[in-house]
Amino acid sequence: MTSLRELKQLLAIAQEFKRPLLRATLFGSLGHLTLVVFTYFISLFFLTKITTIAAILFIVIFALAVLKGLFSYTEQLLNHYVAFKVLHVLRVKVLEKFKRISVDSFTKNTSGDYMTMITTDIELLEVFYAHTITPFMIYIVQSLVVSIFLLFFSVKLALVALIVYIVIGLVYPLSFRNVGQDVGENYRRKLTQVNNNSSEEAYGIFETLQYGKIDEAKRNIDLETEELTRSSYLKNKFLVDLNTLNVVTYNIGVLAFIYVASSLDSQFVTVSLVAMFIVSFIPILYMGNLASTLSQTMASGKRFLELMNTPEEAENSGVVVDFNELKVDNLTYRYADNTVVDNLSFEVKKGEIIGLSGPSGCGKSTIAKLIMKFISDENMEGNITIDGVELRDIDNRYFRENSSIILQDSYLFNAKIKDNITFFEKDLDKEELDASLRKTNLRTFVDNLKRRENEIVGERSSNISSGQKQRLSVARSFYNDSKLLILDEATANIDIFSEIEVLKALEESKKDKITIIISHNKSTLSICDKIIRLGE
Template sequence: VMSLGELLSLIGIVVALLIMNVKLGLITMIVIPILVVIMIAWQRFAKKTFVEVRRRISIVNGSFNENFAGVRVVQSLNRQKKNLELFDEKNLAHRWSNIVAGRYAAGLLPAVDILTAVAIILAILFGAQMVESQEIGVGVLVAFIMYIQRFFDPIRNLTMQYTQLQRSMASGSRIFDLMDRIPGLEDKENAYEMPEIQGSVEFKNVRFSYVEGEEVLKGINLKIAPGETVAIVGPTGAGKTSIVSVLSRFYGVQPGNGSILVDGIEITDVTRESLVHQMSMVLQEPYLFSGTILENIRYNHSNVSDEQIILAAKAVGAHEFINKLPDGYHTYLAERGNNISLGQRQLISFARAIAPDPKILVLDEATASIDSHTETLIQQALKKVLHGRTAIVIAHRLSTIRGADKIVVLDAGEIVEIGTHETLMAQKHLYFELYNKNFASIEGL
């Protein structure tokens, strides 16, 4: 509102000057094009410095958050001094970028003051001649000088606001860049809702890469029957997590690189929401949100009743410890669930996964970071939980793998073996080596 009033004031002053004397009015306003040129040149450099300020503060905030979140690792490795030095370097770079931006912001106002003085000098020089030749009166000349001063007051205020506007635009451009990004994975225009599924899954010659030219899945062909438990094993980097990632449509398989079918329907033909709504996933590191345990287990499935939540918690062995908490299922969890143990967080994650009764359950190293007691509880619960639903299990624990209906062995993005534990051990190939080198040693701990 203030800027609009000042703009109207400028227009009124220009009209008044031209009415009093067109010639002298045009002479005094000759500085306006110069001001415009200065503003254009200033903007080119100032915008870069303001963007740099925002970039530097984001680096400082990122470094602060990283060190704060990993403070135990920093202290355990005794790297406090080095990290403080690195933080100081980032902070100094941020300070210097602020100094440069401040200089640009402060440098524009003197330019306006100089142009104000030049306009007044021009009015006095040419106005005095016009007074002498009796083209205008002395009063008109004095009015011109007063109007010129009034003319540049709004410009001075607008200049200060323009500087702030450029700072805001530098901040906003980073936000708008993020908002304008096109999602890498979108539903087709004619995608339809996935009907209720039975749980069969089929990979047909699926090829996938995160970086073009570097395939992590190379012609995967795999059939999983409804209600079947399939374990996926292999060395690090073999593509185990990538298989479940493309199935859950965290990433899309490019056209011509094979297809993934659920109950005979290609997953790209249906909406992701309707597909994932009938699937659940438990990750290696449990992630809980600020809120009650009840809210965390229900999460996006508002149709799940309190009774179903309690049944899910009982099924995974979480009900006992939840009842011992001060407020039971209404106990409020801090950010990431940090006020309960890692094992308890994982049990709640399991309960959250099975509460909506998914037809397909994916366990991605779900027991890798928990203690043996909690794992025993989960292993006992899995026998009940996996019954009647399709399960894809990525694990390094033999106890999890041994009970699978089928074990798929991956190596360098390719399926090299498929079979049960007994048949694969008898073949004495990669699975046999992995078991002897890794699984057996882990199981013996």
Template sequence: MSRDEYNDVLGKAYDAKLMKRLLGYAKPYWKLLLLSLVLLILITGLELLNPYLLKIAIDDYINGNKKPMYEVDINSDIEGVEFNGFKYIRKEDSTESQLSNSPLKKILKNNGNYYLVDYDTENIDKGIPLDKDNYLRFREKDLSGINRISLYFLIVIFFTFIFNYGQIYLLNYTGQRIIFNIREELFNHIQSLSVSFFDKNPIGRLVTRVTNDTETLNEMYTSVLINLFKDILMLIGIMIIMLKMDYKLALLSFSLLPAIFIVAIIFRKHIREVYRISRAQLAKINSSLNENITGMKIIQIFNKEKKISKEFDKLNKNYLNTSVKEVTIYAMLRPAIEMIKSLGIATLIYFGGGKVLSNTIEFGMLYIFIDYLQKFFGPIMELTEKYNELQSAMASSERIFDILDNDSFIENIQTPKKLHKIRGKIEFKNVWFAYDKEDWVLKDINFTINPGDTIAFVGATGAGKSSIINLITRLYDIQKGEILIDGINIKELDKYELRKNIGVVLQDVFLFAGTIEDNIRLSNKNITRSEVEDVAKYVNAYNFIDSLPGKYDEPVMERGSTLSSGERQLLAFARTLAYDPKILILDEATSNIDTETELLIQDALEKLMKNRTSIAIAHRLSTIQHADNIIVLSNGKIIEMGNHQELLAKEGMYYDLYKLQYNEVF
């Protein structure tokens, strides 16, 4: 794996600077996040309350018959259960010190029957039998207590549901709003970057940043960030409660923590490496899919399906094997934690059970410790598994911020000069340009295009023709020299205002998914339907549009795949005319058109170029013979300049190109 691939998928498990920046996006929603945190604290408290309610139900009410009772005179003023000439009062319910000398009784069960016996005996021979009605009289307080605890349980469950619903909704709503803002900022930033940025960054990678990486951050905001507090609160709450109730049993339970930490460290070490490889292999699969689906026509033409299938199968199997390793590690983690948990419960039962039998602690106490111990392992498991989510979020945020911090803009001047009524005069003065450092593509270019003139550029591939177009529209900035529009340096103009006045028709016309009308007006609501129809008629696009089932509402598939090259070209002309630019640029606009369509396009071109400064790039010299001036480029320099007849008379490079193209002998 290359270093770039490594860095692309692996980041720090936690980066304070990145986290601070990520929290900055959450700042506008701090009230919602605070409310979510408050709800989380309440939910944690309610979840910790459940086992305690069970303890009370078990120790105070279900096992209430085993509680010691004072046997006092029936005439006593203290409230109690009257039976067999005496009054019986639970020891725990009494605050009277004089009762301490009274005999203690309890209720024993034997063969389905109940007996009232001395508290310090298990012998029922001297006990007094209790029928069902009398037994229920002794248990009346226990029954009412169980009913009360059951009601408390229902209340706790109800509020846990309400708080959980509110917390999950608030958290996910906030997370989605934060991700919406990040995704929008990222997309807008990408749009504002110079074209040179896209020359160096694959489109698939940028799409991944806007989609997958932002979604990974959503997991961090909704799953890791807030729920991390819940897990920590749960652990702290359980530890405090267990220590308060019985610190010896609590310390016994906590003695398993070192074993958990060892398992977590081993897990983290192995899963980090497998996770890194897995993400890199998935990136390769995505890259392969993008490349092969895009080039499917070539694959099928050259019958390369089997070869491509084998290559993809190899990538897919590698990813499968790594995924199996990842699953294996996770499959080992849970049983390991479960084994430690079971060992802890067994230890509690062994030592706690002995204390229950010796009446040192009550059964409910042992039960609540087992329950809390089970709950204790839940957050530990969550914290262990959230490691990968946090690491993935850090890596994604690093990649996102790497784009957001990219400053390869075409700088727009703060106080631009106004283009009140553009005439269309273009001047290149000593222009030098390179895409990469000083690897010059254009070298000391000088020419002037007067308003309304038609200028053509010819030359071999790589001569610099398209670069001149990119510079006029200021998609790139020059390193040396000046480019002037109506005598004003284009760097002193608002770049958006400049581009509004320049119409560009490329050889490979890009159409958006939508309708024919959408692709002509390009979401400009100021262009009416009638204006769309008018420009379509003017550039000869009306006939083919009218033949479509939906006409102007006919759906256009991605990149206009259902339309011919000529139809796409005519739509591009209609689109350009709808915006009425003062400068028209045609980059190989008729290079791949059949003869019949070319006649329509040539007619459309004449209409388009009328009263406009026009710049044409063409390999087919027949399309530019009537240009006012033809500039011949070679290796980034102007070799010749003049009209068609003048250049032929010179018998230079243009003459050679013309002779090769038409096979004429002069």
């Protein structure tokens, strides 16, 4: 459940929108109170004979109607400003956090979880900041002002109003908060699961059709959609039940108010006060119904804060090294109870190319991820050092800027070829870009494209071959000119002629960097100065 501490953290973020929120509260309160007073006076107007007093009441009513419109317009304007500002600020906070947390943190959740956070969760948090804080403050102001106003007529009337206001606006939301949050969290979990699996089915449609498994895929989606529908039903049932409880309590409150008000001396005043009391419930009922929305919102807030509270990698506080020598000393690494690397030692100096070879599952990729700080060293024994400095002590930003890993299935953005190679660098080096394309045997391919380097690589690299995709990822590392370069089966899908060009480029540039090649292919390992065979 969302604790008081987490709620305080969410409210602390609202400090960035404090002024527009306070202005929205002011104009919102004035707008609702104007409506209450308007209702009171218009009731008196219709109950009063045409006299000078009636004429004055008419003028007052007209003025209040104009003011109500102005106040409501200003409140809506400010609330919408806050709403879009919140969406911008929260998304920036999430993306900024992504830049500061360790790569290992991303393995603990699926991409669907993060996409749901950036879209659905932040949309729900926008409801909290832009459409909950202001209504709550308006509810407080209106409840107090109306109750104090009723004191001038009857203490009992004021008590009846205050009790009903508190029950609907505070007691019910707090009482059903935990139930609502459970329902909201369950719905969000099912929605994320459907989103994840639907995306996987869409991306894997060719394999599904190839093996004739479309019926099985349909059954899986049907089953998950049924679970989502059931969860949605429970969520909406909670909303309806809470709304019904609010309406019943409201009706009982109105009847109690009428009963107490009937004892007043003036019938005109009684009718006017009852009408005013009924109208005064607009922000109060909104608060009661808001509790149902908050069930999901608070669950989203909890996940947002979990991300915000994720430990960050230390930046600009570590040691800077020259990347002259990488040394692995008595390295052992375990996944749970499974030891994948056992007491491994090797070293590689600048200007050397070392190869790692061995059967699948012997820990080659694990070693690469440990060297690149992609996974935590909690389950690691031994040391990995560069120039005698342990990896954890090397400045992270500096390390990332000067190291590269090329995976067998590297990711390419749905963007221009040049942007995929240069990572959207504004002041790109055209000569270096051209050299990177030549080193990977891509120059001719790119020149034959209609837009050359400006050609868009389609979603999931759908308009290029797997070999071209892999060569583009290698070209990216050449352009970056890293001091530490790791290739993890990076030439597996490349044709023999392109591989020769890539290996030739690696040999020519090896004097300036530490290079590690992971491969099963003997031709790829042929340029290595030394080969470490694992799992033998």
